[in-house]
Amino acid sequence: MSEMWTSKLRTKWQKNLPIEKLLPDDQPAYVASWIYVFGVLTLSALAMIIASGIVLAFQGPAWYHTSDTGKFMNSMHFWSVQLFFVFMVIHLWGKFWMAAWRGNRFRTWATGAVAFISSIATAFTGYLVQTNFDSQWISFEAKDGFNSMGVGAFFNVTNLGQMLLLHVAFLPLILGVLTIVHVLMVRKRGVVPPIDAVPTIASGGSR
Amino acid sequence: MSLNKELKHEFDAAPWRGKTKRYDIVKEGTIALAIVAILALSLSLLMGSPDETPLTFKGWAVSNSDNFYATTVQELAGTSGTATYGAPYNKASDGLNAGPLWPQKWMGVTHPIDSVNDFVISPLSTQVMSTEIASAVATWKTASAQQKQDWATAYDDAITKAEGKISAVPAGAYGPVPALAQGLTDMAKGGALDAALLSQGGFFQTDNTKQILFFGDGSYLDDAGTAANLQGGTWGMMNETGRYPGQAWLWLYSFWYQIPPFNNEESKPIGANADLYIMLIMGVMSAGLVFIPFIPGVKSLPMRIPIHRGIWRQYYEENGIKRRRK
Numbered sequence: 037m038s039e040m041w042t043s044k045l046r047t048k049w050q051k052n053l054p055i056e057k058l059l060p061d062d063q064p065a066y067v068a069s070w071i072y073v074f075g076v077l078t079l080s081a082l083a084m085i086i087a088s089g090i091v092l093a094f095q096g097p098a099w100y101h102t103s104d105t106g107k108f109m110n111s112m113h114f115w116s117v118q119l120f121f122v123f124m125v126i127h128l129w130g131k132f133w134m135a136a137w138r139g140n141r142f143r144t145w146a147t148g149a150v151a152f153i154s155s156i157a158t159a160f161t162g163y164l165v166q167t168n169f170d171s172q173w174i175s176f177e178a179k180d181g182f183n184s185m186g187v188g189a190f191f192n193v194t195n196l197g198q199m200l201l202l203h204v205a206f207l208p209l210i211l212g213v214l215t216i217v218h219v220l221m222v223r224k225r226g227v228v229p230p231i232d233a234v235p236t237i238a239s240g241g242s243r
Numbered sequence: 244m245s246l247n248k249e250l251k252h253e254f255d256a257a258p259w260r261g262k263t264k265r266y267d268i269v270k271e272g273t274i275a276l277a278i279v280a281i282l283a284l285s286l287s288l289l290m291g292s293p294d295e296t297p298l299t300f301k302g303w304a305v306s307n308s309d310n311f312y313a314t315t316v317q318e319l320a321g322t323s324g325t326a327t328y329g330a331p332y333n334k335a336s337d338g339l340n341a342g343p344l345w346p347q348k349w350m351g352v353t354h355p356i357d358s359v360n361d362f363v364i365s366p367l368s369t370q371v372m373s374t375e376i377a378s379a380v381a382t383w384k385t386a387s388a389q390q391k392q393d394w395a396t397a398y399d400d401a402i403t404k405a406e407g408k409i410s411a412v413p414a415g416a417y418g419p420v421p422a423l424a425q426g427l428t429d430m431a432k433g434g435a436l437d438a439a440l441l442s443q444g445g446f447f448q449t450d451n452t453k454q455i456l457f458f459g460d461g462s463y464l465d466d467a468g469t470a471a472n473l474q475g476g477t478w479g480m481m482n483e484t485g486r487y488p489g490q491a492w493l494w495l496y497s498f499w500y501q502i503p504p505f506n507n508e509e510s511k512p513i514g515a516n517a518d519l520y521i522m523l524i525m526g527v528m529s530a531g532l533v534f535i536p537f538i539p540g541v542k543s544l545p546m547r548i549p550i551h552r553g554i555w556r557q558y559y560e561e562n563g564i565k566r567r568r569k
Contacts, residue, residue: 063266064259066558076272080279088283101294110294111287114487119282121492134554135545137536139255149533156492163490169295170484173468175451176459177475184339184519186346188331189353194456197449229255230555231546232564 053224066230071130074123081120082215086208088113093204097167117159128152136228144221151214158211161203164193293487300440303463304431309409311431313402314461315424318358320395323460325358332356332456339519354452362457366439367426376426379419386418394418475500496525
């Protein structure tokens with residue numbers, strides 16, 4: 037039984053990420069700053085982006101040009117993206133100044149940083165599929181950078197169909213997986229202790 | 244790693260055994276989602292979202308007929324931006340390089356574009372043509388490559404000398420080129436060129452590359468970009484049309500285009516290859532973001548600049564921990 041891949045995975049999961057860590061009902065007392073709020077706000081904005089994006093996907097990229105409801109959903113999508121980046125950048129800076137990679141948390145930092153870069157790519161393709169003047173302009177201007185790298189050979193920013201599929205399928209999948217892994221890493225490793233925190237005080241306190 | 248550092252690392256990595264407090268993660272997530280939903284809803288209702296109508300070839304040909312006409316001649320003469328671009332559209336140039344790196348050239352022609360046929364002859368051929376245009380197309384198709392080049396180049400030069408004013412171009416040995424340019428201009432004015440460029444005689448099509456590139460060869464798109472404050476030299480990459488925020492997160496990418504030598508196309512080798520150099524710089528910086536925890540100097544900034552004293556102020560005060568000098 038113990039040689040089964042499934043049982044090995046379950047054992048490892050239960051050891052590293054028991055339900056008490058996944059859904060905790062307590063946390064270190066030092067988690068007492070507004071900066072901690074921006075992680076969950078980023079996730080919330082991402083949820084809004086996905087929800088509004090699904091509605092837009094059902095109606096197609098040109099729907100919002102002709103429908104008031106479509107315009108409203110497009111606005112929800114647009115502002116959720118703006119909020120997402122504001123929250124994420126504050127979250128990122130906060131984690132930098134906490135040196136949040138300490139204590140074997142490099143992978144938590146790295147998945148967050150790569151998720152940030154993936155978000156930029158996802159948002160960029162979103163701007164390309166607006167099917168308005170802005171998307172005409174951005175695709176013409178942006179092609180030179182990608183072509184200069186040779187990337188234009190397989191990532192053609194002037195191809196609406198390709199950009200639309202990447203925007204609604206591939207890139208959100210990458211971002212979604214990175215986000216889930218990032219959050220699981222946070223739950224597994226816990227919130228990084230304060231810089232200058234000393235073991236004697238940490239271990240001597242009580243709930 | 245010294246013993247002190249090793250102990251600190253072990254302490255940072257170990258599960259927290261100090262003072263804790265109650266924490267309702269589900270409640271926090273629900274409240275955060277509600278706050279963001281209200282914010283997004285309010286901004287959407289108050290501000291809406293940008294949606295400038297896309298440009299069309301009809302709009303271009305009607306509003307600036309001479310420029311559209313002259314651009315068509317450039318496509319035939321092989322002097323337009325697209326015709327001289329290089330990979331991935333054609334082999335007209337080697338593209339950009341950074342020292343020995345020629346990635347644009349290396350990847351080759353993956354989206355072939357023949358500006359003469361794709362932009363002019365094929366779209367004209369999809370229409371029911373007048374006798375004059377049909378004759379011009381037939382003459383063009385049966386002429387030798389050298390003859391075509393001579394006609395188109397002579398006319399292109401003449402238009403340049405006349406500073407783009409078509410009516411001021413003197414008569415000359417231009418063959419069918421004026422008729423072809425006039426035919427495409429009339430087709431664009433009638434609104435038929437937009438769809439013809441996209442479909443290229445087919446039915447299903449989702450690739451707008453040919454339309455976008457043809458647009459960019461003239462001044463219509465460029466003028467509209469300037470009017471909307473979207474040019475790269477004015478932080479255009481992070482701007483949006485109207486009074487809406489754009490991709491502000493691209494500020495660092497835009498930044499390089501504002502400073503020498505990147506903002507001077509005449510400056511070799513960097514300015515002339517700015518797109519490639521800036522992409523490489525951003526690639527390195529992106530990797531740098533991921534690997535900050537290993538970059539000497541950068542990784543210790545949070546310890547040297549005591550912003551963390553504000554973040555964990557309550558903890559430091561409760562435990563009487565003074566800042567340690569690094």
